[in-house]
Amino acid sequence: MLISSHGLSVKFGSHLILDNINISVSQGEIVTIVGPNGSGKSTLLKTLIGAISPISGHIERSESLKIGYVPQRLHIDETLPMTVYRFLTLPLRHSKSRIKQALEQAGVANLEIQQLRSLSGGQLQRVLLARALLEQPSLLLLDEATQGLDQRGTVDFYQQIDAIRKQTGCAVIMVSHDLHVVMRRTDRVICLNGHVCCEGVPEKVSASPEYKALFSLDDEDVLGVYRHHSSPIALQEGRLNVG
Structure with a gap:
């Protein structure tokens, strides 16, 4: 078992967001979380990675667990000059060969010198995926990572995730409306x-x-x-x- 939650509850103010959540994910498994807006999907992911503290319950993580996280979107200052390569070296530096490999795994090889602000929505999401892959995670968390993509782009993105799972053996938790x-x-x-x-x-x-x-x-x-x-x-x- 890579990660599991036991009796997990989260509250914001007086509002109970998550109530007694018991889930588990094993190596190599793809798990999709669906639910209406406001159902706590993003909150659950942020709790699993430790960004939000539960009011009760606990999370068990395997000693070998490494998490890669792909957010819904990234807000970029359009006046900020930054290449894909520079973005992928922040905050931790990685070798050029590792960055090249991560971009290839994400399906956007040879984008290193492109400006972030010039990327299409689909390209940007794949760069965020490459960033999540840099540390060679055993678990990928995708928080509605296809939001804003058209139908073809969404299908292609999920095919890429499946290919990554088969290639690396990582587990995947996806929040999706699709x-x-x-x-x-x-x-x-x-x-x-x-x-x-x-x-x-x-x-x-x-x-x-x-x-x-x-x-x-x-x-x-x-x-x-x-x-x-x-x-x-x-x-x-x-x-x-x-x-």
């Missing part, structure tokens, strides 16, 4: 709404009453998810968004 896209790339889904509503393989979760009630879906919507899962063409059309 269950129809990640269906083919995830081993397990956790449905969150302040607490764990349901979890399991994608087919089981998407057909569960708890999932359908949370996202106000009917059986025809769920059938659409299965069509996405079985058809690469339908997968790219994006007929269902769960957030």
Whole structure:
């Protein structure tokens, strides 16, 4: 087990954000967390990495755990001149060969001399992914890392994550609104709404009453998810968004 939470609860002021969360992630596993806005998905990730302290419960981490974190977005001052290479050397310096390898793993080789401000949204997200890969993590955390990407860019990004998992053996926790896209790339889904509503393989979760009630879906919507899962063409059309 790489990381697990036990009875994890988080409160902001008087508002309970997470209540009694028990999850675990094993080496090489891809776990996707879905839920409506305000359900505590980002809070859970930030608690797992230690950026937020729980009011109760605890987190167990393996001694070998190394975490790479990809945020939703990065706000860049457009007047700030900074190359991709310079960005990837902050705050810790890495060798040119390691930076080159991380960019190749993220699918954006040869971007070292590009200015950050000149990158497209998809390129920037992959540079953030490369940054997360620099320390050769055993666990990647992706907090809606495809937000703002078009359907094709989203599909390509998740394919890259799957390739990285196969190449490095790292585990992945993804927060996503795109269950129809990640269906083919995830081993397990956790449905969150302040607490764990349901979890399991994608087919089981998407057909569960708890999932359908949370996202106000009917059986025809769920059938659409299965069509996405079985058809690469339908997968790219994006007929269902769960957030």
